[in-house]
Amino acid sequence: MPKRTHEYELGHSDWELKRLATQAKLVDPFTRQFLSNAGIVAGMSVLDIGSGAGDVSFLVSDLVGPTGKVVGVDRSATAIAAATERASLRRLNNVSFRLGDAAELMFEKRFDAITGRYVLMFSADPTAMLKGIAAHLRPGGVIVFHEADWSGATSVPPAQEYDHCVGFIVETLRKVGSKTNLGLGLSAAFKSAGLPAPTMGLQALVGSGENDWSGIDMIADLATTMAPIMEQMGVTTIAKLDPKTLYQRMRDEVIKNNSVVVGRYEVGAWART
DSSP, X not given: OOOOOSSSTTOOOHHHHHHHHHXXXXXXXXXXXXXXXXXXXXXXXXXXXXXXXSHHHHHHHHHHOTTSEEEEEESXXXXXXXXXXXXXXXXXXXXXXXXXXXXXXXXXXXXXXXXXXXXXXXXXXXXXXXXXXXXXXXXXXXXXXXXXXXXXXXXXXXXXXXXXXXXXXXXXXXXXXXXXXXXXXXHHHHHHTTOOOOEEEEEOOEEOSSSTTSSHHHHHHHHHHHHHHHHHTTSOOHHHHOHHHHHHHHHHHHHHTTOEEEOOEEEEEEEEO
């Protein structure tokens, strides 16, 4: 496994925060299902790791209700500011955000649950991260993570533009040290961290390209965000990727070939300590 060369290669630009909002519309139903299956219910206090612009924190806020509370933690001041503003606009009184490394922060009480989405795959050591944050969980508490696994992304019959784009994303993520198959590796990560073997679930976006829920736009947006790093890592050039026409090229080919595209696996894992 290569050493990570970026703290978080996707950054926290305005474009990236907008991309995350688009992504959230597509994957929030999966995350909500994982959270519900894990036992996140009204009245719980929940620590949301790597909260970013707040999308998962807002999902949790809805599940725990006004009698519960959610604390989102992120190491990006830009993300914290965006999440705090969004929470204010939504008038959410049970959500707050803190800047820093969750494993190093101090809290008044341990939490009933810990959540995270697309966090462990960007960690240099997911096992160590799980061990560190588990200290904030009360005995009998729930820990649940939703991570991606790119082993499932494909097209049938093959749509080359889509498959090549997925390949560029995966190769780039691997070159900077991200764990592209961590989703299906969550069980091993939990157990290595001294947590119980988790219950797991798997979902995926699937579509023909003729509707808004096939996930092609999510792949195109992600490739656009990653284009400079793809070029830096020698995977492809921005000119060859041509982000401005990428989505339309992929969609047109999928429709022309009568293909079905499958997005990355969306994997949830949860356990009670």
